[in-house]
Amino acid sequence: MKILWIIPFFLLQDTEAFLMKNAKIKLCLQASPEDESLLLEDCNPASRFQDWSWQGDSLMNHGTQSCLSVVEASIVQSPCDSTAYTGWDCSNSLLSPLGSSQSYLVASRKGVGLDNVRGLKAQWLQGGTEGNVCEEKAAKAVQESYFHAALTSTQVYDHTAYNSTLVAGMDPEKLKDLLWFFRTEDPSTWNYSILALSFVVTILGLLLLGINITRNRKRKIHMYKEAVQAAQQAELEAKQALIPVQEYSPGSPQMREPALQEERAGEVLVQWKDGTITTLYKQSSEDAM
Numbered sequence: 512m513k514i515l516w517i518i519p520f521f522l523l524q525d526t527e528a529f530l531m532k533n534a535k536i537k538l539c540l541q542a543s544p545e546d547e548s549l550l551l552e553d554c555n556p557a558s559r560f561q562d563w564s565w566q567g568d569s570l571m572n573h574g575t576q577s578c579l580s581v582v583e584a585s586i587v588q589s590p591c592d593s594t595a596y597t598g599w600d601c602s603n604s605l606l607s608p609l610g611s612s613q614s615y616l617v618a619s620r621k622g623v624g625l626d627n628v629r630g631l632k633a634q635w636l637q638g639g640t641e642g643n644v645c646e647e648k649a650a651k652a653v654q655e656s657y658f659h660a661a662l663t664s665t666q667v668y669d670h671t672a673y674n675s676t677l678v679a680g681m682d683p684e685k686l687k688d689l690l691w692f693f694r695t696e697d698p699s700t701w702n703y704s705i706l707a708l709s710f711v712v713t714i715l716g717l718l719l720l721g722i723n724i725t726r727n728r729k730r731k732i733h734m735y736k737e738a739v740q741a742a743q744q745a746e747l748e749a750k751q752a753l754i755p756v757q758e759y760s761p762g763s764p765q766m767r768e769p770a771l772q773e774e775r776a777g778e779v780l781v782q783w784k785d786g787t788i789t790t791l792y793k794q795s796s797e798d799a800m
Contacts, residue, residue: 533634534632534635538553539554541560543560549588561574563644565647566591578590579599599616614626616633778791
């Protein structure tokens with residue numbers, strides 16, 4: 512997999528070239544193909560002699576394959592692998608030789624040289640963009656550090672998109688935020704967790720539904736039993752209200768009923784205070800008649 516990361520890195524090397532446009536005179540720095548002099552010409556993106564790129568702290572011209580170097584008070588080109596080339600410190604669009612904070616690379620109508628001024632003529636922008644050469648150097652440094660980290664990393668990122676963003680001169684802090692936001696990770700663990708949580712919630716919902724149904728059934732059965740008992744109680748009370756209360760005694764008509772059945776025709780019965788019953792006329796008198 513690492514070879515897949517290395518190939519886009521080298522393919523994008525040619526796309527890292529930029530034009531060095533002076534903020535004062537609005538011309539671009541161009542290397543002369545005939546000698547080691549530097550020229551200021553109208554910006555032409557198609558010219559390889561106006562293409563510059565950062566190689567560490569060095570500025571290399573893509574047309575001559577030589578680096579921007581300092582020889583005494585003049586600026587000349589020299590091979591990047593020689594001891595004569597100079598590294599450059601870049602800050603706030605200002606270029607100064609490493610180890611010297613008093614002089615800056617400036618442009619004028621006469622040419623290019625070193626001076627201690629910090630005005631517009633010492634500021635170098637990227638031709639065709641709103642950025643400056645210092646932003647390009649910072650982006651290049653982040654790109655190289657990321658490339659070396661990618662060789663030892665086992666994680667897979669979208670390197671082509673990352674390098675293209677660096678070429679555009681984006682701020683490294685903002686770039687880190689974007690890389691975190693658009694990170695590509697295996698979502699299997701998250702998906703399985705959500706699936707298990709959904710299963711647990713479904714089981715819990717079914718359990719609560721079953722408990723609710725059971726309680727409703729028990730409540731309805733209890734209410735039905737209470738209604739039946741109330742109806743039976745009301746029916747019993749209604750029946751008891753229809754039955755008359757009877758008092759039983761020795762002199763009641765029910766007790767005298769057998770005696771009355773034994774009475775003869777024409778007999779007069781008399782009931783005394785002590786409860787005894789006798790005939791008014793004796794039977795002998797009837798026989799005498």
